[in-house]
Each structure stands twice: as structure tokens, then as C-alpha cells.
Amino acid sequence: MNPSVQLNDVFDLLKVLIREPSVVGAEHAFFRVLQRELEERGAKVTWYEGLLVAQGSRPQSAMFSAHIDRHGLICTGPNEFQYAAFVAGNRSDLLGNSVSEQLMAKIVDRFDATPVMAYEPWSGAYRGKGQIASAHVCERRNNLIFTLDGLEHLVAGTPVAFADRLTVGPDTISGQLDNVLTAAFLVHLFSLGFEGTAFFTAQEEAGKSWRYLLEWFRRFGSSTNRLVVVDTSPYPDRAAADQQHLVLRNKDANAAFDLELTGQLQRLCQQSGYQASFKDQFIEQHNRELQAQGLEPQSLGSTEMGRIVAASNGMVTGTTLQIPTTGYHTMEETAAIAACEAFLQVLCKVAEIPA
Numbered sequence: 588m589n590p591s592v593q594l595n596d597v598f599d600l601l602k603v604l605i606r607e608p609s610v611v612g613a614e615h616a617f618f619r620v621l622q623r624e625l626e627e628r629g630a631k632v633t634w635y636e637g638l639l640v641a642q643g644s645r646p647q648s649a650m651f652s653a654h655i656d657r658h659g660l661i662c663t664g665p666n667e668f669q670y671a672a673f674v675a676g677n678r679s680d681l682l683g684n685s686v687s688e689q690l691m692a693k694i695v696d697r698f699d700a701t702p703v704m705a706y707e708p709w710s711g712a713y714r715g716k717g718q719i720a721s722a723h724v725c726e727r728r729n730n731l732i733f734t735l736d737g738l739e740h741l742v743a744g745t746p747v748a749f750a751d752r753l754t755v756g757p758d759t760i761s762g763q764l765d766n767v768l769t770a771a772f773l774v775h776l777f778s779l780g781f782e783g784t785a786f787f788t789a790q791e792e793a794g795k796s797w798r799y800l801l802e803w804f805r806r807f808g809s810s811t812n813r814l815v816v817v818d819t820s821p822y823p824d825r826a827a828a829d830q831q832h833l834v835l836r837n838k839d840a841n842a843a844f845d846l847e848l849t850g851q852l853q854r855l856c857q858q859s860g861y862q863a864s865f866k867d868q869f870i871e872q873h874n875r876e877l878q879a880q881g882l883e884p885q886s887l888g889s890t891e892m893g894r895i896v897a898a899s900n901g902m903v904t905g906t907t908l909q910i911p912t913t914g915y916h917t918m919e920e921t922a923a924i925a926a927c928e929a930f931l932q933v934l935c936k937v938a939e940i941p942a
Contacts, residue, residue, distance in 0.1 A: 594928055596778065598760065600624065601753050601771040605762050608706050608748030610659030612675030614789040616711025617655055621774065621787055628777035630785075637789040637799035641773075643782035647809065649938045650784045650905075652800060652816045653770040654791030654891060657763055658916055660703065660747040666739045668747060670731040675793035697917050698722045698733070702750040705741055714745060749918055761921040764912060766791070768922065769817035772934060779940045786814075788891065797894035804895075804903050813848055814905035815937060816892040817930075819922065820866055821915030828921075831864040832856070832929035834909040838867050840886055841893030845904040852908055855936050861929040866909070908933065 604624075609617035618639050622632045630641040639655075660668040661675075698719045705714035717737025725732045738747065753762045760768075773785040786803070788796035804812050822828035835852055838844055856863035867887055874884035892907050910930050914920040935941070 591928060591931075593775070593779070594924070594931055597771055597775045597927070597931065598753065598755060600775060601760075601762075601768065604767050604771055604774075605751050605753050605764075608659070608704065608711065608746065609655055609657050609767070610661065610708075610746040610748050611656040611671040611790055611792045612661065613659075613671070613706075613708035613746035614656050615709050616706065618787070618789075619711065621655065621770075624774050625777060625785075628774065630777045635799065635803060637796065638803055639787040640803065641777065641785045641787070643777065643780075643784075645782040646784045648783040649781075650786070650812065650814045651773055651776075651934075651938075652786040652788060652814055652891065653773050653818065654766050654788045654796050655770050656789055656792050656796075657748070657765065657767060658792060659749055660733055660735075662705075662738075662741045662743050662745040662747065664743055666734060668733040668735055669728070670733075671746065672792040673730045675790055675795070701918060703735060703738070703747050704750045705738055705745050705747045708744075708746050714741065716750065717747075751918055758925070759921050759923055760927065761914070761919050763918050764920040764922055765819045765916065766817075768819055768910060768927075769930070772931060773817065775931075776934065776938055776940065779935065781938050781940055783938060791891050794889065794894070796891050797898060800891070801895050801899055801903065804899065808902065810902075812903045812905075813845060814892070814895070814903055815848070815852075816890065816905065816907045817934070818890070818907065818909050819912045819920065820909035822911050822913055825913055825921070828911040828913050828926075829923060830862070831911055832861040832923075832926045833863045833933060834866050834907075834911050835863050836866050836890070836892075836907045836909075839888050839890045839893035841889055842896040844892060844896065844906040848904070849906040852906060852933065852937070855933050856929070859929070859932055859936070861933065908937075 607620045625641045633640045659671050661671040663669045701719045704716045717735045720734045720736045722733045751763045820834040910926050912922045
């Protein structure tokens with residue numbers, strides 16, 4: 588499949604963004620890059636703690652949110668590095684209901700020899716490169732502990748990103764897509780004349796991004812605020828991921844989503860000829876199979892949308908629109924180009940932009 592002209596523009600932007608580090612808890616430098624790209628496309632950009640807000644001429648017309656933090660490491664001592672998401676979260680949000688926690692033991696072996704780069708968290712200045720020598724789960728600290736080759740000089744508090752670039756194949760793209768992929772789509776919307784609001788949140792992987800969003804809605808929102816959170820959605824293999832172009836949800840582990848808005852997205856998918864599935868139904872079916880085998884069920888997942896719905900007492904409602912991927916939380920997370928095309932088309936329809 589040949590991606591459309593617009594999709595090529597998104598991929599060109601994504602190639603730039605994916606090279607910029609944005610480790611959980613150290614996203615400031617990436618916000619600077621986003622500000623430049625957004626303002627070049629005519630958006631009004633405002634910074635808040637943990638949040639960058641880009642607005643067009645009709646900010647209430649449609650609201651989207653994408654988190655911009657990516658997994659990486661943080662130096663916590665002499666040649667000792669921990670998984671940044673769990674350090675940034677101060678472990679206060681490790682409730683056992685996130686997919687990240689449940690997958691921690693499974694992904695520990697995926698990082699051997701992965702190239703990494705260190706940077707200054709505010710300026711983004713380059714501090715050196717290296718590679719992961721080893722990784723293990725420390726049960727006492729409930730975290731992944733890493734040792735690195737080539738970055739022994741770093742001091743505690745220095746973020747270390749997985750060195751990454753986008754790979755575009757005949758039918759798929761791959762890289763550390765979660766969640767720079769859908770963030771790139773939101774930036775591109777302003778190139779197409781988007782007049783609404785796009786939120787870019789920090790520390791989603793640490794379970795904190797919803798707090799920054801809710802603070803904004805409490806200060807500037809209306810009495811009814813409907814939000815579409817965009818992200819990637821992990822599947823175990825390509826066969827499972829390719830069963831649908833796009834992924835919707837009725838709920839997550841925290842709350843039920845906006846049924847009307849979810850139904851609207853489902854209808855837009857159907858009218859455009861795209862296959863959409865519901866991730867919560869997929870997980871529930873899988874859990875029935877696991878329970879039949881006497882195995883532990885899988886979490887429904889803890890999303891930014893579910894957290895803000897649960898905490899806002901009705902002030903914020905909404906739903907999610909996600910791109911199915913494989914290779915979750917690795918440098919080879921992969922999405923189908925057909926899914927990216929569908930995502931762009933549906934996103935434009937929600938935003939009332941001719942695509």
C-alpha cells in the first residue's frame with residue numbers, strides 16, 4: 588500500500604519527532620520542539636505544568652489529547668539506571684491495574700544491547716551515547732534496573748532515552764511509536780486547518796497526565812467538556828492487530844467512557860469502510876479463555892481517559908481512538924500503514940476537516 592500524500596507528510600514529521608528524546612518525567616525539551624512545529628502551522632501554543640495546549644480559532648469545536656512521554660531510563664546512582672516511568676510516578680500509582688506493570692517481567696529481556704542517548708532534561712542538550720548491557724527486575728524496588736556501557740559518567744537525575752528512528756516499510760511503520768505517533772497526527776491537523784484544541788500531556792506512562800489535563804479543564808473548560816484521547820493500542824501479534832484498522836473502548840479499568848461519542852466514532856469508521864473493534868471486549872474475551880485455563884486475567888488497562896473521567900465527577904467525558912500495534916514498549920513497535928490512513932481519515936472527520 589502507498590500512503591497518501593497527507594500520510595507521507597505525517598511520516599516526515601514523525602521522523603523528526605521520534606529522534607527527539609522525551610523520557611517520562613523529562614519532557615520539557617520535547618515540548619520546545621512541539622511548540623516550534625505547532626506555531627509553524629499557525630497554532631496558538633500555551634504551556635502549563637505537564638501540559639502543552641495548541642488551539643485554533645474555534646478551540647471548543649473539537650478537543651483531542653495525546654501523551655508525548657516515551658519510556659526510557661533515569662540515572663539513579665553511579666552507573667545505575669531505573670525505568671523512568673516508575674521513578675516519575677513515585678510508585679504512588681502502581682495499583683496493579685496498568686498494562687505496563689503487568690508486562691514489566693515480560694519485557695525485561697527486550698532491551699539487551701539497545702542503543703541509548705543521555706540528554707539534559709530542560710535544554711535537550713546531548714550528553715553522550717551508550718547501550719544497555721543488562722537489565723533485571725528488582726523485586727525489592729519493584730522496578731527494572733539497568734546497567735549501561737558508555738554512560739558511566741552520568742550523574743543521578745539524568746534522563747536516558749532509547750535512541751530511535753522511524754522505519755517505513757511497504758505495509759508498516761516501526762519505531763518507539765507510543766505515543767509520538769498519534770502526537771504527530773495532532774500536530775499535522777493544524778497543517779490542514781484544524782480550529783479546535785490539541786492537548787499534549789506529560790507523564791502519562793507514570794499515571795500523572797490526567798492530573799495536568801483536569802487542572803486545565805477546571806480553570807478554562809466549559810460546563811461540558813468532551814475529549815477524544817488518541818494513542819496506540821498493543822496486540823500480541825500482527826494477526827491480532829490486523830483484525831481491525833482502529834481500536835475503540837467502552838471503558839477501561841477506571842471508568843466507563845462516553846457512549847454517544849464512542850458510537851459516533853464507530854459510525855464514522857463504518858461509513859468510511861474501516862474495521863473498528865473494542866479493546867475492552869477483546870480483553871474480556873481473552874480473560875474468559877484464561878480463566879477457563881485457571882490462569883490470571885489481564886487488566887482492562889488504565890488509560891488517560893479513564894483516569895480523568897473517574898476524577899472529574901462528570902466535568903470531563905469522552906472516549907479513545909487508538910491505532911493497533913505490536914511490539915509494545917519496544918524500539919520495534921509496529922503499526923500498519925492502512926491503520927494510520929484510517930486514523931487520519933477518521934480524525935479529520937471528527938475535527939470537521941476535509942481530508
